[in-house]
Amino acid sequence: MQRPGTLRLWSAVVSLSLLAGGCASAPLDRAGSLRSYDNLKPSDGLLTRTLLNVHKDDVLAAKTVAIVPTTFSSAAPTPFTEEQRNLVTNAVDRSLCTGLSERFEVVDPSQPADLTIHAIVTHVNPTDPIAVGFSKGASVAKSVLLPGVPVPVPRIPIGLGSLSLEAEARDPQGNQKAAMIWGRGATAFMGSGRVAEEADAYSLAADFGGDFSMLLVKGATPFGAPPSMPSHARLKALLGGAPKYPACESFGRAPGLVGMVGDNLGLPPKWTDKGATNGRD
Structure with missing residues (x-):
């Protein structure tokens, strides 16, 4: 049996964490x-501002898209390597x-396409690894003090990261x-x-x-509508399988289940994501 005082104390910690400010801000900068x-x-x-x-x-009439690799804005300072x-x-x-593969045929940027996509990172705030470590410690402590009790353990609201981008889809005439x-x-x-x-x-x-691709797939804002079921091809790609179109292989395959486990354990992304590639067998 768990002591009622312990449960009340843990609930109070959770409540205070939730009230302390639970979301990092992200500016809508222009690059x-x-x-x-x-x-x-x-x-x-x-949670998103756009x-x-x-x-x-015009977007719904398009059949093919090409993706120019995303870059960081030269005007935006970044703390990253x-x-x-x-x-x-x-x-x-x-x-x-x-x-985009849900509706379009994705082609290599060197090939003609009805739409060409390019995104720019305009602002980024880094994550505080120490704060994340404390959050992981709190999660472990909860499992020891309250095993089997479904009490959520929110992340410590310090050092939360953020990301801002701008992106555009252009026709062949620009x-x-x-x-x-x-x-x-x-x-x-x-x-x-x-x-x-x-x-x-x-x-x-x-x-x-996901949001920008949905804007192009639907030709309307990706917010406010009920979610739709992903196709079999999309599920396969999200789980680390081969993408629907060869052009997507240049971005590597999703970490899949390995990535999910890594996320749950708090492992750095580079431990589970092999990154971009020139293609796989």
Whole structure:
């Protein structure tokens, strides 16, 4: 039997953590990479802030897309090493490729395409690995003090990372057909994080890729509508299988179950993600 006092104490710790501020902020900076910033309208999700514009008919008429690899804005200071930046940008591109494959044929950037996609990282805040370590310690302590009791252990709301990007889809003539400025911070309520400076940015990169690809797949804001079931091809790619189109192989395969285990254990992304590749057998 568990002591009622212990349960009440742990519940109080959880409540105070939730009240202390559970989400990092992410600015909607402009890097100047978009052909136009006109007609961008707010369209926020529960945790995400965006400004977006989409020419629905033109986007829905498109059949093929090419993805120019994501880069960091030269005007935005970053605390990351080149290896960390590559992990984040490749996570963006892999997520974009998987999401866009739901409706489009993804081709190599050297080939003609109805739409060409390019994203730029405009702002990033690093994760505090020490704070994540304390969160992992709290999770272990809970399992010892309250084994079998389903008490959530929120992440310590200190040192939460954030990520901001801008992205655009252009037609062969260079005209903007869709654009989005996107910002989101990590939250204390969803997972205890990974012990690495780039961990939150890496996770949020995949979220951005999902949102921007959905904007193009639906020709409308990705927020507010009920989620749809992913296709078999998408599930296969998310679990580390071969992507639907060969062009996506350049971004490597998703870590799949290994990545899920690594995330649960708090392992750095580079321990489970092999990154970009020139293709696999």
